[in-house]
Amino acid sequence: MNKKVPISLLALFSPLLLAAEQSSNAEAIDAIVDALNQKQQPECYHFTDEVPPEEFIGFPECDLTPSKLTGSVEVGAFFNTSDNDYFIAKARSDLNHEVGKLRTNWILDVFGRKSEVEDDVTGKKRYETTDQKWLTSLQSNYTLEEGGRNYLFGYGSYEADRFNGFDYQAAVAAGWGRRWYETDIAYFDAEIGPGFKVDEIAETDDHNNRTETSTIVRTAATYERRIYQTMEFKQTLSAEIATKTGENSKLKSVSSVTTKLIESLALKFAFTVDHNTNVDGDIEKTRTETSLTLVYSI
Incomplete structure (x- = not known):
């Protein structure tokens, strides 16, 4: 139911x-x-x-140290067509890496020139390298106090230039530096420290190539200022001064004006002066370089 x-x-x-x-x-x-x-x-x-x-308790502490990579890459070229043709090319990278109190700067600079020359025997024209060099430098600065102006630096450089009387020149140095002046639009750094330098002197008709070493005192200064909203001026000076009389000392000056074209692209005009106090043969002690390059900012 x-x-x-x-x-x-x-x-x-x-x-x-x-x-x-x-x-x-x-x-x-x-x-x-x-x-x-x-x-x-x-x-x-x-x-x-x-x-x-x-x-x-079971967790390690996270590393929250900020890290930042900035810098620029620039290239330039110039052609001349006339009775004596020539071609000039230049490339340069300038990179900065910051992590905590440590700031590292790496520079690579390459320059070359080929000119048309006439053979004395055949009369035929050919292109020949008339200027060629490359250099690289690495410097690390460690700030001594949080937000402070004093820092310790370590520096190393290597330069190979076929036409300055040296096969290569290398130097290392370490010391103390300070930011002496700083505003929203400008700053000035200067540093000094002992170091060591190696000059490989090129072979000539009078002697074979030879190596000279010397202790040095390295000094350097950098001044940078924003002139207008889109224009900056930068001046760097450096000296590797040999401690003994008669040894070669090296001086360098770089002046540049950079004008921003768009957000990450700029035009840069630079004038560089290199001076060695002791150079063999009839090679000029002072060499200058004027360049106009296109700069891409990272």
């Missing part, structure tokens, strides 16, 4: 059944949401005064 559930009994229990079903659905939805938004276990934690370290 079939038993029928009274309608009054269903009416009594239906709200309870509906509430139970809704509660079950809500729990299922919450479980799905929690699974989708499950937080991954952190590999490290930054301890603060608000969060006691003892709550995160």
